[in-house]
Amino acid sequence: MDFLGHQKILILKSRFFELYDIKLINDDYDIIIQEALQAIKEVFGAVEVTLYTSEEWDLNWSIVSTTASRDDLGKNTCIKENLQLASGYKFFRLPITEDTIHDYMMLALKSKEKLDYILAIKIKKELLDEPNGEISLFDMVAKEVGILFRNMQNMLNVNRDKKKYKQLFKVTEKFHSSMKMEDVLREVIFTLKKVYPSYHYYLLLSHDNNSPMDLPIKDLEYDSENMAAMEAYVTAELQFENLKEEKSSVIYAPLKGKQGVYGVLQIIVPDVSSFPKNEVEFISLLANTAGGALENAQLYQQSKKLVTDLQLINEASDQLNSNLRLNEMMTYICERISASFNAKEVGFILFSIENDSTKVLQGSSSFFFEPESKNYIDYFKEKIQMEKDSLFLGDFSMQLEDVRYKSVMAVPMMQTGILKGFAIVMHPDAYHFSFDTFKLLQSLIHHSTLALTNSLLREELEKMVVTDHLTKLFSRSYLDEKIQRSLIEDKEGTFILIDIDDFKLINDTYGHQIGDDIIIQVANIIKENIRSSDVGSRWGGEELAIYLPKVTLSLGVTIAERLVKKVRDYSKPSVTISCGVSYWNKQTNDTYNTLFKRADKALYIAKETGKDKVVIQNTLLVSE
Structure with missing residues (x-):
């Protein structure tokens, strides 16, 4: 040159x-x-x-x-x-x-x-x-x-690297100032848009992330089209993929923290045969920073949820141990479960002593008192009795067809190793409950079972105190208390005194065991023909009594006559009863003693005038 x-x-x-x-x-x-x-x-x-x-x-x-x-x-x-x-x-x-x-x-x-x-x-x-x-x-x-x-x-x-790392520094500051996963994900997308406006990118997250719909987020699924993404997720290492047909190159960067991988960042670079090497380090740093921020946000949310769960358990324990009546206790726990878990139906099912039958506790959702609930109760009763373990079903329709509720959680109630029953929580949508919700329900039922058992025992003991052992009717002392209260609070009431005719002859003829059975039969007929607000009682020996609060004399006589007829028709061996009926209202100024004496007098007249009949007060009316 x-x-x-x-x-x-x-x-x-x-x-x-x-x-x-x-x-x-x-x-x-x-x-x-x-x-x-x-x-x-x-x-x-x-x-x-x-x-x-x-x-x-x-x-x-x-x-x-x-x-x-x-x-x-x-x-x-x-x-x-x-x-x-x-x-x-x-x-x-x-x-x-x-x-x-x-x-x-x-x-x-x-x-x-x-x-x-x-x-x-x-x-x-x-x-x-x-x-x-x-x-x-x-x-x-x-x-x-x-x-x-x-x-x-x-x-x-x-200069581009300077801008990129300056942006990385800014986004890292924002990551550390936010404890919301949604904010972290938004900052990742914002940074990518700013640094790589011509690239395409997606956040591949697991199914348990409730992500905002406006972000480029996909579910991380295991299939043949996502092998590189799954490899990045499982190995926590960068993966590369060259797509010849799409004329693009892809990097999969794991969003990893100290405790695990929380997703995968997918970045697609169009019109290149291999991913630009000078961008790998920055993308790796961004993904690692985002992974750490996601982990911190998730741990923070988990800690908040744990505190909330503990508060729920503590509050429930305080309420359950405050000597609530059984109905009040069940209403409270069902309402808390329904509100906290967003459940549609909540039920508590008790087993009988022999475990052959079940009883739905009052306070459970009304659904469990409907015939349709039998399929659910029977299925979970059998499973829990066999496995003695909790059940968590995301889609119950896979086990039983044509079911209304697909998401079901069933937790056994165990006390000192004895299976008492189970709690069942349901929702119409499949996979409605999370596994964390299931674990919380298990803990809640575990803490409530003792209080529930104690309440059942307490009410059973109370019932035994006021209940006759043979007939399961109320005791005479309980009847006396109810009549005394009714005389103060109500406007009127009817008292029926009942005696089994010729009971000594029955004992002499059939023996005392049949005699006891006759008393039980008459008691059962009484229970079947009175309301829950009425009081059926064993007065003593073969004498029984009924008090009907707020019931007129004519209605009381009708009930007594119906009892006379049913005992005559349905007792085996056939027996008859005699009834003495007395009545009071505010104008009569009656006392407990005068009410009883008039019924006793009427019963005496019924026995002396042929038995198998109803006599009203001072023999004013006689019904054959």
């Missing part, structure tokens, strides 16, 4: 040096390329200078920048046909057949890894044909252009 050639290179380098403007590099890199091509054109007296590059997925070359007009480019069709051929050489001279004055000198600008560009310079043939050899000159041109582009690209990359 002669002195003139050296001068041209120095001028070119000087022109290139003027382009080292950081602000221009960051704001408009294309202007720098255009100015560099213009400098080459002016320094070497070229007609036009054009820079070409190729897509990674194919061999089609496209123009990066040019000094030529569109019309001039359209005339030179031969150059595009020879770009691929030129890419195989360091220098390639392409004659223009229809132009006897100009040729193309095509320079391959290569980096260490690959061919980056082809620089096509349209120049006069005489300059290329000089004996001094312009090949060495253009060798220097290629070298200087390559240095310029590499330096510019490095400066651009440094």
Whole structure:
């Protein structure tokens, strides 16, 4: 290369040096390329200078920048046909057949890894044909252009990295200031949009994340199309995938914390054959930072939930141990479970001593008192008696067809190793309850079983105190108390005193065991024919009594006559009863003693006048 050639290179380098403007590099890199091509054109007296590059997925070359007009480019069709051929050489001279004055000198600008560009310079043939050899000159041109582009690209990359890591620092601050998973996910997407506006990205999260619908979030599913994503999730390592058909490259970055992996960040780069290596470190740091923030947010939410769960258990324990009546206790616990777990139906089912039958406790949802509930109760009764363990079913329709409730949790009530019954919680939607909810229900039932058992025993003891052992009717003392209270609180009432006719003859004929059985039969007939608010009592021996609060005399007589008839018709061996009926209201100024004496007098008359009848008060009326 002669002195003139050296001068041209120095001028070119000087022109290139003027382009080292950081602000221009960051704001408009294309202007720098255009100015560099213009400098080459002016320094070497070229007609036009054009820079070409190729897509990674194919061999089609496209123009990066040019000094030529569109019309001039359209005339030179031969150059595009020879770009691929030129890419195989360091220098390639392409004659223009229809132009006897100009040729193309095509320079391959290569980096260490690959061919980056082809620089096509349209120049006069005489300059290329000089004996001094312009090949060495253009060798220097290629070298200087390559240095310029590499330096510019490095400066651009440094500044981009500076912006990226500055953004990473900002987002890390926001991560540490937020304890909400939704906020963390939003910041991840915001950062990606800002740093990689041309990329596509998704957050692949497990099913138990309740994610906002407006974010690019997908469920992390195990199938053949997500093998790379699952590999990243399981191994907690970066995974890469090249999609030839879509002409894109994908990275899967695990969102990992210290305790586990919480999802996978999927980033898709279009129009590249392999993922850009210079972006891997930043994406890895972003994913790790997000994973740590997600872990902190999740641990915080779990701790809050744990505190709430403990508060629920403590409050429930306090209430259950406050000597509530059984109905009050069941109403309270069912309401708390329904509200805390968003349950549709809540029921408590007790087993009989023999475990052959079940009883739904009052306070349970009304559904459990309907015939439809029998299928559910029978199914879980059998399962729990067999397995002695809790059941958690996300879709009960897989076990039984045509069921109204699909999400079901059933927890046994165990006390000192004895199965007392089970609690059942249901919802119509499948997979409505989480496993954490199931564990909380188990803990709640465990804490409430003792209080429930104590309440049952207490009420059973209370019932035994006021109940006759043989007939299961109330005791006489309980009847006395109810009549005394009714005389104060009510406006009227009817008292029926009952005696089994010729009971001594029954004992003598059939024995005392049959005699006791006859008393039980009459007691059962009484229980079947009075209301829950009425009081049936064993008065003593073969004498029974009924008090009907707020019942008129005529209605009381009707009930007594019905009892006389039913005992006569249904007792085995057949017996009869006699009834004495007395009545009071506010105008009679009765006392307990006068009410009893009139009924006793009426019963005596019934026994003396033929038995098997009803006599009212002082023999004013007699009904056969």
